[in-house]
Amino acid sequence: MTHFEPISPLSVLDPRDRGGPVQPLLTIQGLKKYFHSAGNSWFGAQSVVRAVDDISFVIHKGETLGVVGESGCGKSTTARLLMHLIKPDQGEIIFDGEKVGIDIPLTEFRRQVQMVFQDSYASLNPRLTIEDTISFGPRIHGMYESKARLISHDLLARVGLDPSRFAGRYPHELSGGQRQRINIARALAFNPRLLILDEAVSALDKSVEAQVLNLLQDLKEDFGLTYLFISHDLNVVRYMVDRVMVMYLGSIAEIGDGETVFSTPVHPYTKALLASMPSMDPDQPTREAPLSGDPPNPINPPSGCRFHPRCIMAEAACSQKRPALETTRHKKSMAACLLQNRDTPIPFPPIKVSGQ
Amino acid sequence: MTPNQALETQPVIARSPGYWHGVIKRFSRNHVAMGALIVILGLILMAVFAAYIAPADPIKGSMLRRLKPIGTPGFPLGADELGRDMLSRLIYGARLSLLMGLSPVPIAFVIGSLLGITAGYVGGLTNSLIMRTIDVFYAFPSVLLAVALSGALGAGLTNALISITLVFIPPITRVAESVTTQVRGLDYIDAARASGASSYTIIRVHILGNVLGPIFVYATGLVSVSMILASGLSFLGLGVRPPDPEWGLMLNTLRTAIYTQPLVAALPGAMIFLTSIAFNIVADGLRGAMDVKS
Known part of the structure; x- marks a missing residue:
């Protein structure tokens, strides 16, 4: 007995689908968010953090788009902007051909796009039972309590938790992995089409992480979901995604087919990032850190290409002209690097970076 | 049968006991706090049934029996400077003293929470407006503020209560604001916003439940301060008027007898001390019991 009918996978047409499978599910155009530090708004100059600086990308229906980058590169800000938890300064968000807030009301958009947060404990209200947390969303959209409760039990079962044991529990009685499953169940309560996973498995230990990742893969098929996987x-990311987007200091460094970007990266930053992965081969240990130092302060980002102070390839032009995203040579990705069409190939790691 | 099998065969939903159930359970395990709670209940009962308990009239005195020491036959706790029975006056005094200690706090709790939660949740300009106004009140020491307010309003019980209430609104607002700001930044509030909940629903379901507890604990601690402030106002002649028995006022009128009958003169002070420490211990116990992780 199921009380919750998931909309079938993409092969069968979703009744909410409008533009067909070719139209991107989400199109982001020129998204910008600057944070103004309020600390000294009365005295002295205001400093502006360019958290997300003019990014454009699309998420196709049914795919998993990965977003990678160092801390502070704007990954989470992008997620929050997409959820409309913070207001963008500029830019358009188009959901299945409809402009959010104009063609499609925000409330409807939020039923179709849901989010799972990193901190499994902070994202659950400690005073609510698990079933109350999951049924909160449907309840506020006018569903009867009894029906919302049945849905919450179904969802608990689908994320691998026995409803008879967990429905009446409180968050502090559960483990991190169990809590994150509950966060996923809550996000699914609306039967969304797009799920934003903001570091959803980063805080879990490895064995639990693997279980949750597999659960996410299964749910994606069962519910016909599209993932933005940060x-x-x-x-x-390599295990999960179809396409990947590499962010650096609030802008996109490289975006394209996941396997291609991981095997033949074009942007020097992507290369350095990949080289920073600990080697799994004892015969070829990672000898030195390919990237040293922290990313520059986004309050005062470098001129031209954001990456040029840390890039070994940087030329004079790099500090003057900001590169736009261009299709790379192998046509399977786009990179924002002025030097990508040079004949001399950009060296693969290890990249040596002189000190800051 | 292992416990696991038992759980699997169980058809009904295993329900964890509610939050308040846990709070009561943890509180009742704290013997000191329970003792203090019993003292408070005893004081309240004493105030309610003063007419039946008190051995003598608290107002009628006689100059013949002025300042009798403790243990005088017929006057177990002695007699005051007008020859009134101290025991009866202390019992009747619980009425006014508890009234003045207990009534300003709930009112200030409601107003302060309202202001603080609004400031904390809305943030921005509203926050600055409310909190900076509150800061103005912080510029004055609380006793001075109470004295000034009740002086301006005129002496009397009601005005004393109003002025104490006003004194308590700023600190409660400040606590409410800081707790709300803290809770508002948590991910579950964002998750609720992402599910399209209105601000009203978010405050009702997600903010209040997590914020009222800490504010309540803080307010409980203010009961003792309220009693001391009220006693202070009465002492200065701004609260209760003689001959009504009130512990603060009794302390005031008996201060002239401090050299002749120091023990008798100290009795009202001891009552204030007992009551306020009982409230403080209960507040402390509540704070501990409300911590889910303990």
Whole structure:
């Protein structure tokens, strides 16, 4: 007995689908978010953090788009902007051909796009039982309590938790992996089409992480979901995604087919990032860190290409002209690097970076 | 049968006991706090049934029996400077003293929480407006503020209560604001916003439940301060008027007898001390019991 009918996978047409399988599920155009530090708004100059600086990309229906990058590169800000938890300064978000807030109301958009947060404990209200947490969303959209409760039990079962044992529990009685399953169940309560996973498995230990990743793969098929998968763990991203987007200091460095980007990266930053992965082969240990130092301060980002101060390939032009995303030679990805069409190939790791 | 099998065969949903159930359980395990709670209940009962317990009239005195020491036959706790029975006056005094200790706090709790939660949740300009106004009140020491307010309103019980209430609104607002700001930044509030909940629903379901506990604990601690402030106002002649028995006022009128009958003169002070320490211990016990992880 199921009380919850998931919309079938993409092979069968989703009744909410409008543009057909070719139309991107989400199109982001020129998204910008600057944070103004309020600390000294009365005295002295205001500093502006360019968290997300003019990014454009699309998420295709049914795919998993991975987002990778160092801390502070704007991954989470992008997620929050997409969820409309913070207001963008500029830019358009188009969901299945409809502009959010104009063609499709925000409430409807939020039923179709849901998010799972990194901190499994902070994202659950400690005073609510598990079933109350999961049924909260349907309840506020006018569903009867009894029906919402049945849905929450179904969802608990689908994320691998026995409803008879867990429905009446409180978050502090559960483990991190169990809590994250509950967060996933809550996000699924609306039967969304797009799920934003903001470092959803990063805080879990490895064995639990693997279980949750497999669960996510299964749910994706069962519910016909599209994922935006944000993570700093490159191995996890490589395992999960169809396409990948590499972010650096609030802008996109490289975006394209996952396998291609991982095997033949074009942007020097992508190469350095991949080289920073600990080697799994004892005969070829990672000898030195390919990237040293921290990313520059986004309050005062470098001129031209954001990456040029840390890039071994950098030329004079790099500090003047900001590169746009261009299709790379192998046509399977786009990179924002002025030097990508040079004849001399950009060296693969290890890249040596002189000190800051 | 292993416990696991038992759980699997169980058809009904295993329900964890509610939050408040746990709070009561943890509180009742704290013997000191339970003792303090019993003291408070005893004081309240004493105030309610003062007419039946008190051996003598608390107002009628006689100059013939002024300042009798403790243990005088017929006057177990002695007599005051007007020859009134101290025991009866202390028992009747619980009425006014508890009234003045207990009534300003709930009112200030409601107003302060309202202001603080609004400031904390809305943030921005509203927050600055509310909190900076509150800061103005912080510029004055609380006793001075209470004295000034009740002086301006005129002496009397009601005005004393109003002024104490006003004194308590700023600290409660501040606590409410800081707790709300903290809770508002947590991911579950974002998750609720992402599911399209209105601000009203978010405050009702997600903010209040997590915020009222800490504010309540803080407010409980203010009961003792309220009693001391009220006693202070009465002492200065701004609260209760003679001959009504109130512990603060009794302390004031008996201060002239401090050299002749120091023990008798100290009795009202001892009652204030007992009550306020009982409330403080209960507040402390509540704070501990409300911590889910303990």
